[in-house]
Amino acid sequence: MTTITGFEAIDLRFPTSQHLDGSDAMNPDPDYSAAYVILRTSSAEHSGYGMTFTIGRGNELCVAAIRSLATLLVGQSVESLMREPVALYRRLTGDSQLRWVGPEKGIIHLAGAALINAVWDLWARIQQKPVWQLICDMSPEQFVASVDFRYLTDVLTPGQALELLQPHVGKRQQRIEELRASGYPSYTTSAGWLGYSDDALRQKCADLKARGWKHFKIKVGRDLADDLRRCSVLRREMGDDAFMMIDANQVWDVPQAIEWVRQLAPFRPWFVEEPTSPDDILGHRAIAEAIAPIRVATGEMCHNRIMFKQFMQSNALQVCQLDCCRLGGVNEVLAVLLLAARFRIPVCPHAGGVGLCEYVQHASIIDYVCVSGTMEDRVAEYSDHLHEHVCDPVVMRHGRYMPPEAAGYSVKFTDAALAGYTFRG
Amino acid sequence: MTTITGFEAIDLRFPTSQHLDGSDAMNPDPDYSAAYVILRTSSAEHSGYGMTFTIGRGNELCVAAIRSLATLLVGQSVESLMREPVALYRRLTGDSQLRWVGPEKGIIHLAGAALINAVWDLWARIQQKPVWQLICDMSPEQFVASVDFRYLTDVLTPGQALELLQPHVGKRQQRIEELRASGYPSYTTSAGWLGYSDDALRQKCADLKARGWKHFKIKVGRDLADDLRRCSVLRREMGDDAFMMIDANQVWDVPQAIEWVRQLAPFRPWFVEEPTSPDDILGHRAIAEAIAPIRVATGEMCHNRIMFKQFMQSNALQVCQLDCCRLGGVNEVLAVLLLAARFRIPVCPHAGGVGLCEYVQHASIIDYVCVSGTMEDRVAEYSDHLHEHVCDPVVMRHGRYMPPEAAGYSVKFTDAALAGYTFRG
Numbered sequence: 001m002t003t004i005t006g007f008e009a010i011d012l013r014f015p016t017s018q019h020l021d022g023s024d025a026m027n028p029d030p031d032y033s034a035a036y037v038i039l040r041t042s043s044a045e046h047s048g049y050g051m052t053f054t055i056g057r058g059n060e061l062c063v064a065a066i067r068s069l070a071t072l073l074v075g076q077s078v079e080s081l082m083r084e085p086v087a088l089y090r091r092l093t094g095d096s097q098l099r100w101v102g103p104e105k106g107i108i109h110l111a112g113a114a115l116i117n118a119v120w121d122l123w124a125r126i127q128q129k130p131v132w133q134l135i136c137d138m139s140p141e142q143f144v145a146s147v148d149f150r151y152l153t154d155v156l157t158p159g160q161a162l163e164l165l166q167p168h169v170g171k172r173q174q175r176i177e178e179l180r181a182s183g184y185p186s187y188t189t190s191a192g193w194l195g196y197s198d199d200a201l202r203q204k205c206a207d208l209k210a211r212g213w214k215h216f217k218i219k220v221g222r223d224l225a226d227d228l229r230r231c232s233v234l235r236r237e238m239g240d241d242a243f244m245m246i247d248a249n250q251v252w253d254v255p256q257a258i259e260w261v262r263q264l265a266p267f268r269p270w271f272v273e274e275p276t277s278p279d280d281i282l283g284h285r286a287i288a289e290a291i292a293p294i295r296v297a298t299g300e301m302c303h304n305r306i307m308f309k310q311f312m313q314s315n316a317l318q319v320c321q322l323d324c325c326r327l328g329g330v331n332e333v334l335a336v337l338l339l340a341a342r343f344r345i346p347v348c349p350h351a352g353g354v355g356l357c358e359y360v361q362h363a364s365i366i367d368y369v370c371v372s373g374t375m376e377d378r379v380a381e382y383s384d385h386l387h388e389h390v391c392d393p394v395v396m397r398h399g400r401y402m403p404p405e406a407a408g409y410s411v412k413f414t415d416a417a418l419a420g421y422t423f424r425g
Numbered sequence: 426m427t428t429i430t431g432f433e434a435i436d437l438r439f440p441t442s443q444h445l446d447g448s449d450a451m452n453p454d455p456d457y458s459a460a461y462v463i464l465r466t467s468s469a470e471h472s473g474y475g476m477t478f479t480i481g482r483g484n485e486l487c488v489a490a491i492r493s494l495a496t497l498l499v500g501q502s503v504e505s506l507m508r509e510p511v512a513l514y515r516r517l518t519g520d521s522q523l524r525w526v527g528p529e530k531g532i533i534h535l536a537g538a539a540l541i542n543a544v545w546d547l548w549a550r551i552q553q554k555p556v557w558q559l560i561c562d563m564s565p566e567q568f569v570a571s572v573d574f575r576y577l578t579d580v581l582t583p584g585q586a587l588e589l590l591q592p593h594v595g596k597r598q599q600r601i602e603e604l605r606a607s608g609y610p611s612y613t614t615s616a617g618w619l620g621y622s623d624d625a626l627r628q629k630c631a632d633l634k635a636r637g638w639k640h641f642k643i644k645v646g647r648d649l650a651d652d653l654r655r656c657s658v659l660r661r662e663m664g665d666d667a668f669m670m671i672d673a674n675q676v677w678d679v680p681q682a683i684e685w686v687r688q689l690a691p692f693r694p695w696f697v698e699e700p701t702s703p704d705d706i707l708g709h710r711a712i713a714e715a716i717a718p719i720r721v722a723t724g725e726m727c728h729n730r731i732m733f734k735q736f737m738q739s740n741a742l743q744v745c746q747l748d749c750c751r752l753g754g755v756n757e758v759l760a761v762l763l764l765a766a767r768f769r770i771p772v773c774p775h776a777g778g779v780g781l782c783e784y785v786q787h788a789s790i791i792d793y794v795c796v797s798g799t800m801e802d803r804v805a806e807y808s809d810h811l812h813e814h815v816c817d818p819v820v821m822r823h824g825r826y827m828p829p830e831a832a833g834y835s836v837k838f839t840d841a842a843l844a845g846y847t848f849r850g
Contacts, residue, residue, distance in 0.1 A: 027521050057493065057522035061532065064489050068482065096452050097481035103675075103703070103726065106531015107486065151702040154679035154711065250528075254579035277576040278528070279731040281706065282738055286579065301528065306704040313707055 001077045002126060003042040004119075009066040010036045011059050012051075012413065013423040014354060014386055024194050024219040026249035030055035032354040032386060033423070035062035035111065036413060037070065039118045041078070048078075048122025049412040052110040052325040053353045059423065065111030069098065073115060082123045085146040089331040092116055093148075105303040109328055116329025117359070121409035131330065131409040132362040136172055136369045140165035143370065147335045151306045155313060161338050168373050175369045176403070183400030184364050185375060186382035187215030187245065189352055194219040198233050205237040212399030214242045215379050217273070221248035224263060231267040245297070247273040254283040258290040271295035271319050278302055285316035295319050300350035301326060305335040312343040321381070323350040324359035330409075333363050337371045347372070352383035357394050358410035361401040389417035426502045427551060428467040429544075434491040435461045436484050437476075437838065438848040439779060439811055449619050449644040451674035455480035457779040457811060458848070460487035460536065461838060462495065464543045466503070473503075473547025474837040477535040477750040478778045484848065490536030494523065498540060507548045510571040514756040517541055518573075530728040534753055541754025542784070546834035556755065556834040557787040561597055561794045565590035568795065572760045576731045580738060586763050593798050600794045601828070608825030609789050610800060611807035612640030612670065614777055619644040623658050630662040637824030639667045640804050642698070646673035649688060656692040670722070672698035679708040683715040696720035696744050703727055710741035720744050725775035726751060730760040737768040746806070748775040749784035755834075758788050762796045772797070777808035782819050783835035786826040814842035 017029035033056050039048035052062050072091055073081075081088045092112040093104055102108040124131045135143065144161050188208055192201065205216060216238050220227040227246075235244060246269045252260060257275035272294060276283045278301035288296040299321030302308055311317045322336045340347045347367050349360035364380040372378070380401060387393035391414055392406040404410050442454035458481050464473035477487050497516055498506075506513045517537040518529055527533040549556045560568065569586045613633055617626065630641060641663050645652040652671075660669060671694045677685060682700035689697075697719060701708045703726035713721040724746030727733055736742045747761045765772045772792050774785035789805040797803070805826060812818035816839055817831040829835050 027525070030522065030525075055522050055525045057520065058526040058533065061486065061490050061493060061526060065486050065532070068486060095482065097455065097479070098483045100452070100455075100480045101483035101486060101532050101535060105704070105728070106533060107490070107526050108483065108531060110526060151678055151705060151708070153681075154708060253576055256578075277731045279530070279729065280576060280735065282735045283576070283579060283731075303530070304704065306702045306708075310705065310707045 001042070001079055002046055002122070003075065003077045004039050004073045005042055006040045006074060007070045008038045008040070009063045009070065010038070010418065011063045011423040012036050012417065012421050013056060013059060014389070014421055016385070017056070024247065024249040026251055027055060033059040034355050034413070035059050035066055035114055037066050037114050037118050039073065039122055041122065046122060046125055048118040048125070049408065050114045050116070050118025050121055051355050051411050052114040053356055054110070055353070058107075060425070061107050062110050062114070065107050066114055069108070069111050069115055073119070078119060078122050078126065081119055085331060086148050088116060088119055089148050089328060093328055104306070104328060109303055110325060113325045113327060113329040116331060117324070117409055117411070120330040121411070124409060125407045128407045130362065130404045130407060132365040132403065135334070135366050136176065140169065143334065146331050147338065148331060152309060152335065152339070155309055156339060156342050160342070164338060164341050165370060168370055171373065172369050175373070179365060179368065179403050183397055183402045184361065184368065185379045185400050186213070186396065187217060187243070187348070187379040188213050188382045188384070189217040189247070192216065192218030192234065194222060198230065201230060201233055202237050205234060209238060209242070214399065215245065216242060217245040217247055219249065220246045220264065221251040221260070224260060227264060231264055235267045243270040245269060245271050245273060248275050250274045250277055252276050254280070254286055257287050261287070261291045261294060265291070265294060269294055271297040273297040273321065274300070279307075281307070281310045281314060281316050284311065285314050288316055288318065297321050297348065299323060304328065305332050305339065308336045308339055312339055312345055318345065320345050320347045321350045322347060322363065324356065324363055334366070337363070337367050341371050346377040348379050349381060351381035352385075354386040355390065355411045357382055357387065358390055358392070361394060361404060362409065364401065365403055389413055389421070426467070426504055427471055427547075428500065428502045429464050429498050430467055431465045431499060432495045433463045433465070434488045434495065435463070435843065436488045436848040437461050437842065437846050438481060438484060439814070439846055441810065442481070449672065449674040451676055452480060458484040459780050459838070460484050460491055460539055462491050462539050462543050464498065464547055466547065471547060471551055473543040473550065474833065475539045475541070475543025475546055476780050476836050477539040478781055479535070480778070483532075485850070486532050487535050487539070490532050491539055494533070494536050494540055498544065503544060503547050503551065506544055510756060511573050513541060513544055514573050514753060518753055529731070529753060534728055535750060538750045538752065538754040541756060542749070542834055542836075545755040546836070549834060550832045553832045555787065555829045555832060557790040557794075557828065560759070560791050561601065565594065568759065571756050572763065573756060577734055577760065577764070580734055581764060581767050585767070589763060589766050590795060593795055596798065597794050600798070604790060604793065604828045608822055608827045609786065609793065610804045610825050611638070611821070612642060612668070612773070612804040613638050613807045613809070614642040614672070617641065617643030617659065619647060623655065626655060626658055627662050630659060634663060634667070639824065640670065641667060642670040642672055644674065645671045645689065646676040646685070649685060652689060656689055660692045668695040670694060670696050670698060673700050675699045675702055677701050679705070679711055682712050686712070686716045686719060690716070690719060694719055696722040698722040698746065699725070704732075706732070706735045706739060706741050709736065710739050713741055713743065722746050722773065724748060729753065730757050730764065733761045733764055737764055737770055743770065745770050745772045746775040747772060747788065749781065749788055759791070762788070762792050766796045771802040773804050774806060776806035779811040780815065780836045782807055782812065783815055783817070786819055786829060787834065789826070790828055814838055814846070
C-alpha cells in the first residue's frame, strides 16, 4: 500500500512575456506558469507530480485551490483511489461545498486537474509505465470505469462506450509499434505569434518546415489589414500543400467572426480556432454553418465534458482541442475522447505553454491506440518553448511526437526549474 | 473625487449545516458564507460593501481571488470608474492573465462580482440612493452604457436594447410608487428543505401561508418515493390555488429528469428547477420539450450572460433565475435582464443563503420599473434566514419585498456579524 501522506503546491512562473512568445489578440503578454503539485507518499521511492497551466497572474489562486482540495487526498492509498478511478474524479470534483465555486469549471476545476493528474502520475510510476501505456493496457471495461458518465448518458452510455472501444483491442499492439517507429503528427504555433514581425514569421516558418512540419498556425483578430498581410506571408512561405490554421483567441462576436473569416478564406485556412466566446456553443454553430468548408476548432477553454458534449451534439466544432489541464485531468480527457469518437470528430489537443506538450502526447496516443484508431485529420499541438524545465521532455522527430517511455505523466519539473522559477509574489 | 485607497477581504461563514437549513439533493450540509469586501476610500464618510455567496469550503478561495483582483481598483476614483460603467466590468473581468483562470466563470467571476457590486454600492452611497433607485434614475442610454455587449450582438445590440428600454421611461415613476405601496412578490423555499421532516414541512408551509405567501418550493431528487410523499403533503397543505415549484439541484441526467418529473406531474408543479447540469443548455431544452407545460427554471449556477443568451435563444429555460453574485455583478445582471426582456422570459432571481435576498430585491425592482414592466409570472426568491447579520435587512410585508430605502446595495454586514462569524481556518 502506498499512502498519500502530504503534498507541496508550488507557484512556478516563467517570464515569457519578455520576448512576446505566446502573444495573441486576447493575451498580449502571457507569463507561462504552472500551478504544480507534488504528492508525497509513505514510500520514499514514489511521489506523484501534476500541474495545471495558467498564463501568470491567477496562478496563485490555482495553487491555493490545490491546497484546499489536496486535503481530500491525504491519508488515502493510491491503490484504493485507483481501484475505482471514477471515484477519484468524484472525490475531487464532487465535494458538496467546493463544487459551489465551480461546478467543474474555473479555478477549482483547474486545481482538481492538477491533483487528478498527479494521482495518475503516481500510479503510473508505481506501475513503471508512462500514463498512455497504463491506459492502453486496460481492458475496455477498466477504461470505461475511469470515466464519469454523469450528464453524458443522453448521448453516450457506458455500454455504448464499451462498443466503441472493443473493436480496437486487437489492433492496439500494432499501433503502439507503429507509433514507436514513426511517432504521432504535430502542428506548431511557434511561427505565428502576433508579436512577431513579418521577417520573424517567415524565418520561423522556413525553419519549422525544414524540420518536418506541415501544419502552421497563425494568430489573427487584432487588425484585418495586418491579418491579410501576415496570412499572405505565411501561405507563400509554407507552400500550397501545407495546412494553415488561424486562431482568433475569442476576440470576435458571432457576426464579426463570420465576416472576418470570409476575408481570410482566400488563404485557405483548414480551421479557425476560438472565433468567439468559448462558452458560446450556439454561436460556434452559427459560425461553422456560415464558413464551411472551413472548420471551427475550439477547446482550450472548454471546461468540461458537458460543454464538449453539446459542441459535438450540435456540430458546433469540427476539430476538438481538448486541454489536459482545463478538463478535470485524465478521467475527463478519456470522457471527451469517447465523445469525440461517438460523434466522429477529430481530436487535436491544445498544447504550447509549459508542460502541456508533455501531457498531450499521452492523450493523442491513447486516442489513436484505443479510441479512434486513426490519425486522419489529427495533429497534436506543439510549441518549441520551455521543455528544458521538465525531467522527461517531449522527443520530437521530423515534426512528430515520439511516445514517451519514462514512467508517469511527464511533467515532473527539474530541481533547477523549481530553484529558478518559483514565484514569491 | 473619492479615491479607492484600500480594501479588506473577509471570510464570513455561518454554521447553517448544524440545523439542515438549506439541505438539498446536491448540497446536504451547506454553511452559508460570504466572501465579503469593504472598499476604503479617501473619504472618511464613504466605504463600499460587496460580497459573493458560497456554501462554506471554497469561500477562502473567493476571498483570495478578491485580494488578487482588488489591486485593479486601488488608486482609482469611483467617479472615473462610474463615468463609463462598462469599463469597470471590463477592468475586473478582462485582465489578460487573470481571465485565463475563468474566463467569466468560477471563482474569479464570483470574486469579480463581489468587487463590482462593492463599487456600485459605494457609488450609490455617495449619491445617497439605493442601487435600484440609482439605475431607475438613469436614462436608457446610461443604462445601456452599463452593459458589456461583447458576445451578445448576434441576438441583442445596444440599439435594440435602447428600443426595449425607451417605452418604459414614462411609466417608471408610477411603478415605483406602486412598489412603495405594495411591494414586489416573492416565493420561499423556507419550508421545503430536504432535511426537514414531513411534520416540519407541513408546519412551515402553514406558517408561511398565513404570512401571505402563495408560492412554495420543495427540494426533490434524492428518492422518488420520498418525493411523491412530500409533494403530496405540501400540495395538501398549500391548497389548490398556490404554486408549487420543485427543485432537483442538478442531480439528474437528462433521461432521468424527464422520467422523474413525469412522476411528479400530478402534483402540478409550476416549474422544475435545475433538473440537470447547469452547463447543459441542450439538455435543458430536451427536458423542457418533454415536460411542457411544466416549465424549466435555472440560473443560480449560470455563470455569465453568454450562457443565459443560449438558454434563452434555444428556449431551454422558461424561468430565468439569475444570481446577483454568480453573474459578474450589477453590470452583468442588467445584461441578463435585457436578454430576458428580448426573449420575453420572466426573471425570478435566485436568493436564499445569506445576503442574496438583500441583493435580488434590487434586481427585481429594476426589472419591473425599467425593463420588463410587468410582474406577471415573476416572483423573487426569499428565505427567512440570517437577515439579522446585515445592517439594512430586507423588509417583507404579506410575502412581498418592500423597496429598500437605505443608500447602497444592502449587504453591509453588522459589526456583530464580523466579530462573530469571521472564519479563521
